[in-house]
Structures are given as C-alpha cells and as structure tokens.
Amino acid sequence: MMFTVPMKLLSAAVLSRDATFVSDELLRIGSLDAVSMKDISGTNADAISNQPRDGAADRIREARKRVEGLLSLADPAIPRPDPAGFVGSAIPDAAIIEKQLDAVAAHINGIRERQKEIQEQILKLDEIRRQVEAYGTTHERPVLAGSSLLVIRSGTVAESDWPSLEKALASSPAVLAPADVPVNNRRSLLVVTLKRDDARTMAALGRYHWTDTERAAEGKGNADEALKDINAKRDKLRRTLDECAADFRKLYEEKGASLADAWAGLRAAELSLRVRSNFSHTESVSLLSGWIPVSDQRLVEDGIRKASDGRCYIEWLDAGQASVDGMAPPVAMKNPRILVPFQTLVTNFGVPEYGTIDPTPFVAVAYLCMFGLMFGDAGHGLVLVIVGALGLLRARKAGKPSTLSRLILYCGGAAIVAGLLFGSIFGQPLLPPLWFNYHGVVAGEAELAAGGVRSVYDILGITIKFGIAILGLGLLINWINLTRQKKWLPLFLDKAGLVGGWIYGAGAWVAFYFVGHQYRELPSMGLLIPLLAIPTVLLAFKAPLEYLEKRRSGHEKGKFGGGTIMVFFMEWIVSILEIYSGYLANTLSFMRVAGLGIAHVSLMVAFAQIAAMVSPNGAISIPGLIILLAGNTLVIALEGLSAGIQALRLNYYEFFSKYFNGTGRAYSPISFRSVD
Amino acid sequence: MADALTVYGFLSAKLKTRISAFLPGDRLDDAIRAKSLQEAFLPLRGSYFESLENIYSTTGDLKAVEAELFAMEAAAYIELFHFLEDPALSFVRATARAVEIEAVKSVLRLWFDAHARGRAIDDRTGYIFRGRVIESLDMEAIVNAPTAADLVALFRATIYEEIVSRLIPEAVMLGSVFELESAMDRLYFEGLFEACSRLNTKDQEIARRFVGLEVDIQNLTSLVRLRSFHDMPGDKVGRYLIDFGSSVSASSLAQAYTTDSIAGAAGALLGHRYENLASIWNKGDTKTRLAALERVLRQVRVSEAERLLGGYPFSIGIILSYLVLKTEELRGVRTVLNAKYYGLAEDRIRSVV
Incomplete structure (x- = not known):
C-alpha cells in the first residue's frame, strides 16, 4: 500500500x-x-x-459484442456467466454463433413488425379520438353530425353479416358502436369515420347490406359512445401489443441462457486468443x-x-x-476498497512512476482535511452523506461505478467532523465547538471566539500552516522516492530536493519570525546565512554537476566554454526564483481553504440575517424558513462543488508538484476483469 | 445595443458544450455495422438519442422514431429563442422557419394526397409534427380540412396565408404542389435575407456567407430536380431560383441550365475546393449524380460550420455552426436507421453518411 x-x-x-x-x-x-x-x-x-494476427479473433470479438448487445435488450437484463468455466473449451465457431444471432435478430424483427402494424391502427384510432374530442364528449353537446371532419352513420345490418362487417372494418379507421342486442335479427350500428375515409367505409358497409336509419338525438349518437368504442378498440390493440412484449420476453426465456453461454464461450476464447497473440x-x-x-x-x-x-x-x-528502454514495469496500486475514489483522483491526474510511493492514502487525508476546512458544517455534511448514500445505492442497483457517490459520502463525513469542530449545523452555531467557533470569528464576535482563534487572520494562519505541512509532506515523499531510485543529484540539489526543502523550511521559519515581530524584524545575519544563504549558494552547483554527469554518460558532447558557464549561472538564477517565488505562491495558495470556509460561513450568516428580517419579532415564519431552506440548498450545491474542486486543485498543483511523476504505465493484465 | 459578449457569451459556451456532446463518429459507425435495426439502436445508448430505442422497442415503428427526430430538430431551434434578443433572435427565428416550412409542406402534401389525389393517408397522419415553431398552426385541422377554402382559412393571419390562398387552387388544378413548395422555399429565403440585413455588420458578414451557401445548395438542388423530374423548359427555370447565392447568380445558373452545363455551373458554384464535382456529375445515372451532389453539398456546409466554430466565438457564427452540425447529426442518425430498416450494405450507408 x-x-x-x-x-x-x-x-x-x-x-x-x-x-x-x-x-x-x-x-x-x-x-x-x-x-x-x-x-x-x-x-x-x-x-x-x-x-500472426488472426481474423478469427476479430470475428469472435465482434460476435461477443453482438451477443452483449442482444443480451442487453432483455428486461430484466440477463446476467453474464463467468467465462472462467469456459476456458479450455474448444474455440466457438463464430459462423455458427452468427447464424444463431441472426435468427434471434430476425425473431425480434418479426415482433417489431407486428408491433408496427398494431401501432399504425392505434394511431388511426387516436386520430379519430382527437376529432371526436375536439367536437365534444358529453350528452349536452352531441354535435358529431355537425363536425366538419367526421361522418356519422346510423343504420342496421343483418345479425348474420355483423361479424363479417366487424372484421372487414377492423383494420380501417372507423369506429363501430353496435347496440348490445339485435332487434328483429338486425343489429343497430353507429359508424364514425373521418370524412376523407368515408368512401372506403361506405364500400364496406354496402357489401354487407347496410341500411341507413335515422340517428337518435341522444344515446348512441353522442360522442361518449364513440369514444367508448375507440377506447375499447384501443385497449384491445394495447393488449395485442402486450402480447408482443410477452413474445419478446418468451424469446429471451428460451434463448437467454444459450445467448449467455455463447457470450461466455466467446469471451473466454477472445481473451485466450489475446493472451496467445x-x-x-x-x-x-x-x-x-x-x-x-x-x-x-x-x-x-x-x-x-x-x-x-x-x-x-x-x-x-x-x-x-x-528496466530497459520501453520496458518500464507497469504500475499497480493496491489500496483498500475505501480508498478507491481517491485512487481514481490520482490516476485521473496520471499514473505514478513505478517503485515510488503510492500517493493515494496521502491524497485521501489531504483532500478530506481540505474539504472539511472549506465546508465545515455538520448539517450540510449530513446532506452530502445522504446524497452520497443514495447515489451509492442507485449505482449498485444499476451495476454502475459508484466512485463519485463514495467521494460525496466521504466528503460529507469530513464536513460533519469539521462541523463538530466548529460547532456549526446548517449554518447555525448550535453546538459547542470542539475547536473554535467559526461563526463567531467571522462575525467578529470575539466573545464567542475560542481555541486561540479570534479573527479571520488566525484562520488564514491555520490554513497557511496546513499548507506548509502538506507541502512538507510532498517534499518528504519526494526525498523517499528519489532515495529509492538512487537519484542522488536531484535528491540533494533539485528544487524539491533536500536543499529546496532546507530553503523552504528556513524561509517559512523566517516568515513567521518576521510576522511574530510585527513585520519589523528579521532574524540575525548569523542565522540567515546558514538558513538561506548557504543553501542558495549550494543550488549553484546543480547545473555544473548535471553537466558533468551528462558528459560522463556521453549525453553531453558540446564544447565547454564561457557560454556554458553563462548557462550554469542562468540556471542557478532561475532555480532561485523558482524556489523562492514558487514556494511562496504554493503556500499562499492554501489561503483559498480559509477563503472558501469564510465564504461558507458568511453566506450562511447572510441568509440567517435575511430570514430574520422577514420575521422582525424573531418568531419562526414560513417565509423565513423558505429563505433558510433556499440558502442552505444554494450553499450546499455551490460551496460543495467549489470546495471539492479547490481541494482537488490544491492536491494536483501544490501537493503533486513536489513529488508526483505521472509517467507510469498502468498495469493492465489480461483477465476476465479486463474491460473492453 | 448589447455588446457581442453579452449577446453571445453564454450561448457560445452552452452551444460549444452541446457540440462536444454530439454523437461521436465511432458510435454512428457502430450503428452502421449493426446487423439489424434493433441492434443499430444500441450504440445510441447513453447519448441524446437514447430515447429513440424505447420508442422503437415499444412500437416497432421507425416512422415514429423519425417523427421524434424531427421534433428534436425543431426543439434545437426553438430552444435558442429563449437565449436571444433582437436582431439575433429574428435571424434565428428566420432560420427556424426552415423546419416549420418542412412541417407545413408535409402536412400540405398529406392534404393534397387525400383530397386532390384521393389517396389513403391514414398510415401517415399519426406522424404529423404538432408542435409550434413560430406560427400557431393547427396541423390536425389542416390535414383534415374538407375543402381548399377551409384549408386556406386555417392559414389566415399567418405568414403562409398569401401563398396558400394563391397556390392551393392552382395545385389542385394542376395536380402538383411543386409551385407551392417552391414559393415556400422562396419565402424562407426572403425572410432569412430580411433578418440578416438587420444584424450588426460583423454578424451580417458571417450570416450572409452562410445564407449565400444555403442559397447555392437550394439552387443547385432545384436545378437538378427541375431537369431530372420536371423537365422544365429553360425559360421558366429562373423563377424557381433564389438570387444572392455566394458564388453564382441565379441568372447565370438559369443560363447554365439552358445550355446544359450544370456540371460546370456546379463546379463554379462550389469553388475550387470542389472542382472534381464535374467528374462526379458526369458519372452514373441521375440518382447517382444526385446522391454525389448532395454529399458534396453537405460537406461544404459542414466545412463552413466547422470554420465558423473555430473563429471568433461571440458572433452569430457559433449559432449557425451549432444548427448545421445538429442538423447533420440528426440526419446521420435518421439515415443510418432507415438504411438498417431497408437492409442496405455498410459501404452503401457509409457513402451517404
């Protein structure tokens, strides 16, 4: 680890x-x-x-992907079996499997064609329904006959002709509203069609000896009856669609297992061929x-x-x-499951060099500390925990990666801990702080301040010290890495090496000394010379020593002269500038942790004050609660995102820049867990 | 007047993000390689087009999927209205008129088929676009209008009133909606030119280039269709062409038509980059030539859009680029799904996507 x-x-x-x-x-x-x-x-x-590259391997891969696609159509999804059990079996014949897959695809296509036919009829009925609805659906407005789009016919057919007529008009966009009981062996009927289809409908009615009758002003002649019939027809078609869906399920009940086996066989063969290739x-x-x-x-x-x-x-x-050219060992990081989200943060930036310290645990601690300091509120943290937990459950249910949800969950935990340290719950200083009262400090209420922190300057000071600790840790990791790699020159003279660390540590001490003496006094020269001057001079040896090493290894063949000395001098000056200005910038960059923390508290104080304004007597009111709710939601969303991004930025650009070399190649074994 | 950053800043960022989320080419290629229509929907999962699979799986109806794609195209235009103010808004509305006119043309064709030609249209009315782009049109009533007079009445107080009232009776008499559709195309371009003239100088310059190209494409396509399907006499061609194309004037094109040198005109129209167009044009039958021509024209459009996208971000260019690329994206998906439905070979599909 x-x-x-x-x-x-x-x-x-x-x-x-x-x-x-x-x-x-x-x-x-x-x-x-x-x-x-x-x-x-x-x-x-x-x-x-x-x-030699074998076309069969590509064909097997294509077939495997196709089976995967077909399996994904099943609802619920058919679980894929472990291909391990198929290793050692004969390589499946891709041609035979393709034929099986074509048969499944053809079956699905057949079901879709049936669905399409039914859907077309549903659409026709929907159109008539729209027309009927447009012209009224109540007894009070039986105005179908007056519709400019619909034709309504009332008449009778012989009872013996009724089933045939019904069948003949089944696929046409006509609505039939028959009487329940035939009278004198003739069935009364109301036929509703669109005017544009009237000719076709009339032709069908004529074939079955339709006789017009006068339509009653009420009862079956109204739109309700027509709608009823449309809905009945539609329901019937919907049931047929359901049957198609049932056929689809049946197909997968029959073929699902063999498809899953085919997938496992193909996957095992594909990977086996990949190893052999x-x-x-x-x-x-x-x-x-x-x-x-x-x-x-x-x-x-x-x-x-x-x-x-x-x-x-x-x-x-x-x-x-x-370790020869192009043969650098791959890099694997082995961390407990709980640290997986942080490992993802590391690999998103780059893969560390082989044999170096795995930064994951350090990133986890640093990230959560930074987040907690910027988002220190137990209530808001609890919300993040709930959001993360819900996301986790959802991701698990969907079988999808849950890295982000886990990260949110952990950040929520960090915010709760920090919230308890600052006594803050949903932007209110409701708990006795374990460390100091952030609200009291930001609001300038000195009597509330505790824990040695009395002003925002103290908070800025804390984050600067925190930054120094993080950068110091980065330097320490770098020294360990360089020692393990036996890179002695960078270990001593690099800007993140021992001399660089010496200057940084001494510089930080000098800065605190200066601040501690009200910006009026620096340490004595007797101290400044060994603390800063000597390591600064030592830096001048870096370029010449590198030059000598290159000449010894044959990488440097140029002529030594005045120009070379000038280059040494310039490199020294640049190193000095980089160390002094770079480290200062890196350290001050951590003030953003205080900045965001103060902004978080300030926003919550502001929302509390706005809420108090709408209830001047101090009573809890609905508008006040709405303002608090909206304020909390806004702060959780915006500040949560900002804190997450800033914590990541500090890790990537301040912490990693001290030791991280993202030139590694990720370990990628051929296994059943391989993703493709 | 608001400065360019205020007008286009947010929209530029939004649209560029949208463009970055367009369906990647490899996904469309996976769809092309799919062995069946159902499988062609799988690579669309996780994209903007994911909902199409559900439509197809529950209805088995590719026309319903196409209707959804059309609605997506209309939505792409309509959405922009909320983020713009005049004169840019007027210009975008004028470009959106193309979608509306397409919807109106479809519904008029349906009406014409049912009433003038006596054809059954039941299998097509379910897919009418019923949404609103600019005008408030009752598409349902239009397709079901019992008479031409009723139809005209439904277009009252819309921009289409004059064209429909003038040309519907003629269409019924002649048995063709060609004149009507041509008039609508001209209406679209007139609106586009008018909106364009109200833009600021910089936007006008960009928009004119885009509109000019659109005119070229429209003119060339019209020429080919006039010759191939309508065998129009040379002296009548001019009235179907739009002037102010980017390369060749309508009169020059009309002259090219009469002297039977469409290939040369096409080459001139599309500039030196597409000088091989003449060789494409001289090969194969009309259908092949049409396909080749349309391919080149699309390429020109996309090249223009990409060029605009790479330029100054706070101009009308970003919107035009987005719309062209969005239309192309939708067209690609529509083409592939249709090709899969008809079982076309992969190479053939690739040649048109």
Missing part, C-alpha cells in the same frame, strides 16, 4: 503444443501484463516470430513474457509448470534488472 506493487518480469519457453494450455492457465490466473518477447530478446529477435514462436517453442506482481509469482510459475506438464523453462527478472 505504501509503494506501488512490486513487479517481476516473467520470461518462459514452452513447447508449442503446450502453448494453448499455458495461455488458458495464465488467463485463469489473470496476472499477466504481456510484453512482446521481441522487445526483450535483443540480438536474437530475428530468430523468433510473433503470433502475445506469444512469440520459434520452430517448436513458444515464448512468452510479461509483468507479474511479485505476490503472484509462485502461482503463475506453478500454473505454467502444471499446464505444460513440467516441459518449460521459466526465468524471472526483477524490475530493476529489466
């Missing part, structure tokens, strides 16, 4: 006939971050050949190479021996030995 995960470079030779078993075993273990054997074989590179070959031997975490070394070695029945040669190289 303290440092990035140590890696070893595996190089192995197995018989070609065992290659498949070995690749399957490596896939099961899921630790191999493969590298091309050609990259490490040096002069023997010509004797080996890489696995990194193998190199001689005539009868397959060679493989890749980075493995040291913790998995035994497991991988045993796996290869078992899969090859002992017919193998295995060699392990330490990361230091293997």
Whole structure:
C-alpha cells in the first residue's frame, strides 16, 4: 500500500503444443501484463516470430459484442456467466454463433413488425379520438353530425353479416358502436369515420347490406359512445401489443441462457486468443513474457509448470534488472476498497512512476482535511452523506461505478467532523465547538471566539500552516522516492530536493519570525546565512554537476566554454526564483481553504440575517424558513462543488508538484476483469 | 445595443458544450455495422438519442422514431429563442422557419394526397409534427380540412396565408404542389435575407456567407430536380431560383441550365475546393449524380460550420455552426436507421453518411 506493487518480469519457453494450455492457465490466473518477447530478446529477435494476427479473433470479438448487445435488450437484463468455466473449451465457431444471432435478430424483427402494424391502427384510432374530442364528449353537446371532419352513420345490418362487417372494418379507421342486442335479427350500428375515409367505409358497409336509419338525438349518437368504442378498440390493440412484449420476453426465456453461454464461450476464447497473440514462436517453442506482481509469482510459475506438464523453462527478472528502454514495469496500486475514489483522483491526474510511493492514502487525508476546512458544517455534511448514500445505492442497483457517490459520502463525513469542530449545523452555531467557533470569528464576535482563534487572520494562519505541512509532506515523499531510485543529484540539489526543502523550511521559519515581530524584524545575519544563504549558494552547483554527469554518460558532447558557464549561472538564477517565488505562491495558495470556509460561513450568516428580517419579532415564519431552506440548498450545491474542486486543485498543483511523476504505465493484465 | 459578449457569451459556451456532446463518429459507425435495426439502436445508448430505442422497442415503428427526430430538430431551434434578443433572435427565428416550412409542406402534401389525389393517408397522419415553431398552426385541422377554402382559412393571419390562398387552387388544378413548395422555399429565403440585413455588420458578414451557401445548395438542388423530374423548359427555370447565392447568380445558373452545363455551373458554384464535382456529375445515372451532389453539398456546409466554430466565438457564427452540425447529426442518425430498416450494405450507408 505504501509503494506501488512490486513487479517481476516473467520470461518462459514452452513447447508449442503446450502453448494453448499455458495461455488458458495464465488467463485463469489473470496476472499477466504481456510484453512482446521481441522487445526483450535483443540480438536474437530475428530468430523468433510473433503470433500472426488472426481474423478469427476479430470475428469472435465482434460476435461477443453482438451477443452483449442482444443480451442487453432483455428486461430484466440477463446476467453474464463467468467465462472462467469456459476456458479450455474448444474455440466457438463464430459462423455458427452468427447464424444463431441472426435468427434471434430476425425473431425480434418479426415482433417489431407486428408491433408496427398494431401501432399504425392505434394511431388511426387516436386520430379519430382527437376529432371526436375536439367536437365534444358529453350528452349536452352531441354535435358529431355537425363536425366538419367526421361522418356519422346510423343504420342496421343483418345479425348474420355483423361479424363479417366487424372484421372487414377492423383494420380501417372507423369506429363501430353496435347496440348490445339485435332487434328483429338486425343489429343497430353507429359508424364514425373521418370524412376523407368515408368512401372506403361506405364500400364496406354496402357489401354487407347496410341500411341507413335515422340517428337518435341522444344515446348512441353522442360522442361518449364513440369514444367508448375507440377506447375499447384501443385497449384491445394495447393488449395485442402486450402480447408482443410477452413474445419478446418468451424469446429471451428460451434463448437467454444459450445467448449467455455463447457470450461466455466467446469471451473466454477472445481473451485466450489475446493472451496467445502475445506469444512469440520459434520452430517448436513458444515464448512468452510479461509483468507479474511479485505476490503472484509462485502461482503463475506453478500454473505454467502444471499446464505444460513440467516441459518449460521459466526465468524471472526483477524490475530493476529489466528496466530497459520501453520496458518500464507497469504500475499497480493496491489500496483498500475505501480508498478507491481517491485512487481514481490520482490516476485521473496520471499514473505514478513505478517503485515510488503510492500517493493515494496521502491524497485521501489531504483532500478530506481540505474539504472539511472549506465546508465545515455538520448539517450540510449530513446532506452530502445522504446524497452520497443514495447515489451509492442507485449505482449498485444499476451495476454502475459508484466512485463519485463514495467521494460525496466521504466528503460529507469530513464536513460533519469539521462541523463538530466548529460547532456549526446548517449554518447555525448550535453546538459547542470542539475547536473554535467559526461563526463567531467571522462575525467578529470575539466573545464567542475560542481555541486561540479570534479573527479571520488566525484562520488564514491555520490554513497557511496546513499548507506548509502538506507541502512538507510532498517534499518528504519526494526525498523517499528519489532515495529509492538512487537519484542522488536531484535528491540533494533539485528544487524539491533536500536543499529546496532546507530553503523552504528556513524561509517559512523566517516568515513567521518576521510576522511574530510585527513585520519589523528579521532574524540575525548569523542565522540567515546558514538558513538561506548557504543553501542558495549550494543550488549553484546543480547545473555544473548535471553537466558533468551528462558528459560522463556521453549525453553531453558540446564544447565547454564561457557560454556554458553563462548557462550554469542562468540556471542557478532561475532555480532561485523558482524556489523562492514558487514556494511562496504554493503556500499562499492554501489561503483559498480559509477563503472558501469564510465564504461558507458568511453566506450562511447572510441568509440567517435575511430570514430574520422577514420575521422582525424573531418568531419562526414560513417565509423565513423558505429563505433558510433556499440558502442552505444554494450553499450546499455551490460551496460543495467549489470546495471539492479547490481541494482537488490544491492536491494536483501544490501537493503533486513536489513529488508526483505521472509517467507510469498502468498495469493492465489480461483477465476476465479486463474491460473492453 | 448589447455588446457581442453579452449577446453571445453564454450561448457560445452552452452551444460549444452541446457540440462536444454530439454523437461521436465511432458510435454512428457502430450503428452502421449493426446487423439489424434493433441492434443499430444500441450504440445510441447513453447519448441524446437514447430515447429513440424505447420508442422503437415499444412500437416497432421507425416512422415514429423519425417523427421524434424531427421534433428534436425543431426543439434545437426553438430552444435558442429563449437565449436571444433582437436582431439575433429574428435571424434565428428566420432560420427556424426552415423546419416549420418542412412541417407545413408535409402536412400540405398529406392534404393534397387525400383530397386532390384521393389517396389513403391514414398510415401517415399519426406522424404529423404538432408542435409550434413560430406560427400557431393547427396541423390536425389542416390535414383534415374538407375543402381548399377551409384549408386556406386555417392559414389566415399567418405568414403562409398569401401563398396558400394563391397556390392551393392552382395545385389542385394542376395536380402538383411543386409551385407551392417552391414559393415556400422562396419565402424562407426572403425572410432569412430580411433578418440578416438587420444584424450588426460583423454578424451580417458571417450570416450572409452562410445564407449565400444555403442559397447555392437550394439552387443547385432545384436545378437538378427541375431537369431530372420536371423537365422544365429553360425559360421558366429562373423563377424557381433564389438570387444572392455566394458564388453564382441565379441568372447565370438559369443560363447554365439552358445550355446544359450544370456540371460546370456546379463546379463554379462550389469553388475550387470542389472542382472534381464535374467528374462526379458526369458519372452514373441521375440518382447517382444526385446522391454525389448532395454529399458534396453537405460537406461544404459542414466545412463552413466547422470554420465558423473555430473563429471568433461571440458572433452569430457559433449559432449557425451549432444548427448545421445538429442538423447533420440528426440526419446521420435518421439515415443510418432507415438504411438498417431497408437492409442496405455498410459501404452503401457509409457513402451517404
């Protein structure tokens, strides 16, 4: 956890006939971050050949993605089985699977076509309904006959013709309102159509010996009846649509399991082929190479021996030995689950260099401290905790990443702790502060101030000291990293090295001394010389020493002369400026923590005062509560976002700039957890 | 008058953010590679077009999906109205007229099919755009108007009243809505030019370039259609062309039409960057040539939009770029989904997207 995960470079030779078993075993273990054997074989590179790119692998990948898509159509989604159980099985025939998928797609298409036909009929009915509704739906306004768009016919058909007529008009945009009981073996009927469809409707009615009758002024001749019939027809069509949906579900009940199995088989084959594609070959031997975490070394070695029945040669190289051009070990960070959101913050910035300190735990502490200082309110923190928890539940339910929700949850926790330290709940100093009363200090109520903090200057002072601690921690991490990497020159003379740290520490002490003496007195020269002058002079040695090192290693071949000395001098001046102005800026940058904290309190005080203004007698009123609610909501949303962004900025640009080298390559083993 | 930063500052940021969230090309490519229409919706998940899958899955109706795409296009214009003030607002409203005219044309075609040609339109009326862009039009009543007189009455007090009252009887008599539609296109451009003239000098310069290009595209498309589908005599062509194109005047184009040198006119129209247009034009049948021509024209539009996007951000240019790119995005999705419905090959789809 303290440092990035140590890696070893595996190089192995197995018989070609065992290659498949070995690749399957490596896939099961899921630790191999493969590298091309050609990259490490040096002069023997010509004797080996890489696995030729196989079109079958692409086809399997495409088929797998297609199955994934089809599986995602099911509701609820069909869980994908673990492909591990399919490793070692014969590689599926992509052509056969594609045919199965085409059949499923065709079935779905058939269902959609049916839905489309039904939908068209629903749309026609909807149109008639719109017309009917536009011209009244009550008994008091039975004005359908007066509609300029609709035709209403009242008449009868023989009872024996009624079923056929109903069938004939089923697919036409006509609404039939039949009487419940036939009279004299004839059924009374009301037919509503759009005028533009009247000719077609009349033709159908004529075929079934329709006889016009005079329409009653009330009863069936009104729009309610027509609407009733439209709704009945529509409901029937809706039920048919439901049947289509049921057919769709049935399709997945029947095919879902085989689709899921097909996916697992294809995924296992795809990954197995991907492992094998990194193998190199001689005539009868397959060679493989890749980075493995040291913790998995035994497991991988045993796996290869078992899969090859002992017919193998295995060699392990330490990361230091293997660090040749283009062969830098990949970087894995192993942190507890609780720190995952902070690890994401780190990797969003960059991947640290291999073998250096994993900054995640430090970022977690620094980020939460900064957030808490800027957003110190137990009530607001509680809101963030609730929002984060809800987001977490939602993400879990949807099977989506929950990093942001977790981060909000943790920030909420930090705000609660800080709120208790400052005694602040929803912008009110309701609790006795454990540290100092932020509200009292900001409002200038000295009698409320406590804990040695009496003014906003004291708060600014706290954040500056906090900044010095963070920057100091960054320097310490840098020194440890450089020591482990045996980079002695940067360790001593870099601006974030020991000399830089010396100047920074001494400079901070001098600054506090100056402030402590009312800006009138600096330490004596006897102190200033060893504290600042000596390390500043030492910086002048950096450029010449670097030059000498480059000449020794052959990287510097230019002629030494006056120009070179001038360059040394200029580099020294630049270093001095960078250290003095850079560190000052870095430190003062932490004043934003105080700034946002003060703004948070000020805004809440302002909203409390506005709320008090609307209730001059001091009683709690509804408008006052609304103002407080709106104020709290605004502050939580805006200040929460600002505090989160500023905390991130301080980590990225002040803390990371002291030690972080984002040149690492992320460890990316081929495993069932691989994302693609 | 408010300064450019006040007028366009917020909108510029908003639209640039929107443009950055447009459907990435690889997603559209995934949709092209999908093996069925249903699968073509999958790459649209998580994008602005996610809702389309739900429409298709519940109705199986691609026309309903297309109607939704049209509504999205209209919404893209309408939304801008809230963020602008005159004269920029008038100009954007004038550009939005293109969408409204498209909706009006569709509904008039339906009315014409049902009443003048006696065709069944039941399977199409459900997809009418019923929203409001600029004018308050009762599309439902228009499509169901029993007579031409009733139809004209429904356009009373709108910008379309004069055209509809003058040309609907003629359309019914001649059995064609071509004149009516051409008049509406001209109306659109007249409005655009008028709104353009009210912009400030800088915006006017940008807008004129854009409008000029639109005119060129319209004229060229009209020429091709006049020759291919209507076989219009040369002396009557001029009245269907819009003047003030960016490269070639309407009279020159009309002359090119009569001398049968459309390819040359097209080349001149589109400038040196598209000088190979003549070679495209001389290949294949009318349909192929039309497709090739439209492809080049779209390319010109998009190039112009991208050029504007890269320029000064506080001008009407950003809005025009957004609208062109949005229209292209919608067109791409619409084309791919239709192509999947008809089972076209990937290469063929790519050639038109």
